Amino acid sequence: MIKQLLLNIILTFVWVALTGSLTIANIGFGFALAFFILWMRDRTGNDIRYFFRVPKIIGFIFFYFFEMIKANLQVGHDVITPHYFMKPGIVALPLDAKTDFEITMLSNMISLTPGTLVVDLSTDRKVMFVHVMYLESRE
Template identity: 40%
Template structure:
């Protein structure tokens, strides 16, 4: 279904102009064409996955904005609010893709950095700049990023 959607987006882009904007518009139009095609929407998980991907992207962008504002506030004020800590996050993620995506998202978020994975692949070690409660930080990562990544990839 993704291939069909990309093909429809490519056709749209070829008929209009070669630009990223037209590719996005073509992708959205292709998505709706496939959605309303008889029998296709009910036979594929593609439509559910696209929705999950969009929700994950929205969640990540919100978390990115919050973390950026927190770091910017700390940099611009004379009093530092940092409480840095290295934490071990117990993982429910099992595959290389799940663990790698979690580590990437944590590292892309300002104020956090994925450091290492344990040899048994059950714990992800991170450095976080703002840890007033280690358990709350673990919960935020597990219930926020990890849960959504597992929903997206499984």
């Protein structure tokens, strides 16, 4: 899978070098074109996990940025208006993450979202305690 990612990145930079345009749009198009070329070449191979994971990762990035913008607008609206709509609370979030990397990435994504903050992690690393500004329900 790493080999396919590196080959995709190399083909992307080859595309950028051939076109001579170093823009975000051209890099994105080059990445998509290289991904399609690799998919056409390797779609009958044994290791096709890469071709399922990359679209999911890209979709998650867009989803996360949309949720972060939405949270920024909600917190900004709450700060500007004279009435506070926040209902703060601490939520116990059960974890499926096993490795330190997974727990760190999850806690970073939670803390980067406005209105949330990771407070603590249980000693058995199965529960993360998160402070939220807008607690909808006690469940």
